[in-house]
Amino acid sequence: MKAAVMEKAGAPLVIHDVAIAEPGPREVRVRTAAVGLCHSDLHMMQGTYPLPLPAVLGHEVSGVVEAVGTQVSGLKAGDHVVGCLSVYCGHCSVCASGHQVLCQNPEVKLPPGKANRLRLAGNPLSQVFNLSGFAEEILVHENALVKIRDDMPLDRAALLGCAVITGTGAVFHSAKVPPGSTVVVVGCGGVGLSVINGAVIAGASRVIAVDMLPAKLELARKFGATDVVNAGDGDPVAQVMQLTGGGAEFAFECIGLKQTAEQCYAMLAPGGTATVIGLFRPDARIELPALDFLKEKRIQGSFMGSNRLSLDIPRLVELYMQGKLLLDDLISQRISLEDINEGFIAMQSGSVARSVITFPGVGGL
Template sequence: MKAAVLEQFDAPLAIRDVDVAQPGANEVLVRTAAVGLCHSDLHMMQGLRDVPLPMVLGHEVAGVVEAVGSQVTGLKPGDHVVGCLSVFCGHCPVCVSGRQVLCANPEVKMAPGVAKRLSMGGKPVAQNYNLSGFAEKILVHPNALVKVRPEIPLDRAALLGCAVITGTGAVFRSARVEPGATVAVVGCGGVGLAAINGAAIAGAARIIAIDLLADKLTLAQTFGATDVIDASQVDPVSAVKALTGGGVEYAFECIGNKTATEQCWAMLTPGGTATVIGLFRPQVKVELPGTEFITEKRLQGSLMGSNRLTQDIPRLVELYLQGKLKLDELISQRIPLEAINEGFDAMKAGTVARSVVVFPGVGGL
């Protein structure tokens, strides 16, 4: 099969012929229909994580089941599925407590280089996030997949597996934004736009979008932002406080940036909650004034929207089919696998919300 392979850091991905194994007893082989380009992939390409090479990246993926192992009971060939990096075992103490997104059981969440699913010229190719979606096929544990209704196009469904479940889940599950609340979202990329959309669905009365790029702020209004702040022109903390008369109840950091996180904290009203969604470089530390903790402000993290995968993705599909969840608007461009490096160039330039690699002819695309 064709795959985009990371062979060295700070270099373009290489389109190679990669071999994929047949499914083991508890594995599923999926023909890829679409896969989104995520900033996490770019971080890997830039060497911000210590991972073995060569590796196939890509984790925001949807496709059609091609074959299943002998122990797989919930999926069958022909099913439309969404893949997600928050694969879970379902029986460890973390899973049974209801926080399956935090599952770290090596039975299913294998470290890069452990799974022997991909190879090239007889030599192993590492699987990224137990998915490796930048390829014509993926071989994964069934708990990394969720079956979806065929009514949702698979290029839109792919976005549910990362950007959308992360942004909406941070609103619905991590922060539990209630109707009438005031919300600020810092960073209006794919995850930030999904958080804005989620806040609108949750019934927030005021949703303030903050970014450095005017085009992204315009797009944020399409997703439900009631106000926009260009942080390249004004101090966002002062602007938020002026708009709200003192601060917001909920702030979401969607970049992975020290300054943005500290700004989210500073723009909270007493008793407010700042939720960090963005992925930081390993050495980054956040500094907050200790005296403000007495105001009962809270700072929390959110991993993949604190999702419960098998519940949340079907619910998001329904919201899309009802016209409430905006997926069509999130896709800036559809590109072939051979143009994947141009897609990452557009990401670096900040000119897209989401680029999606599509594989024509799979699942109706």
């Protein structure tokens, strides 16, 4: 099969013929239909998060089941599925406590280079995030997949596995935004737009989008933002405070920068909650004014939207089918696997919300 391989940090990905193993116990092989390009992949490519090389990235993926191994239950050949990096075991103490998204059990969540599912010229390739979706096929643990209805378009379904479940989950699960709330979203990429969409679905009365690119702010309006703030036109904190008359009840950081995380906290009204979603550099530190804690302002993290994978993805599919989840508008361009490097260049330019690699002929695409 063809796969885009990361050979070294800072270099373009290279298309190679890669061998994929047969499914073992509780493993499923999937023919890839679509895979989104995510900033997390870009961070890996740039060497921000080192990993054993060569490797295959890609984790926002959908496809059709080709074959299943022994002990697999609930999935069969022909099923349409969405993959997600928050694979879980289902029986450790973390899963039993209701936080399966934080499961680290090595029987399902293997570090890069340990899975031995992919090979290039006879040598092992690192499977990143236990998925490696930048390939014509993937081989994963069954708990990394969720079956979806067959009439859900698979190019849009791929986005559910990362950007959408992360953004909407941060609203629904991490922050638990109630109807009538005032929400500010800093960063209007794929995740930020999903936060905006989720806040609208949750019934927020006011959603303020903050970004430096006018095109992204215009797209934010399409996703339901009631107000937009261009951070390049002056202090965004002051602009939000003026718009809200004293701060927002909820703020979401969707970039992964020290400055924007601190700004989100500063944008809160007393008693407000800032939820940090963006992926930071490993050495990043955030500084906050201590006296603001006396105002009962809170800051918290959210990983993959605190998701319950097997429940959330089918529900998100239904929201899309009802016209409430705006996945069509989230896709800026559809590209081939061979155009993957151009897709990442477009991401860095800020000209796209989401680029999706599609594999024609798979699952109706």
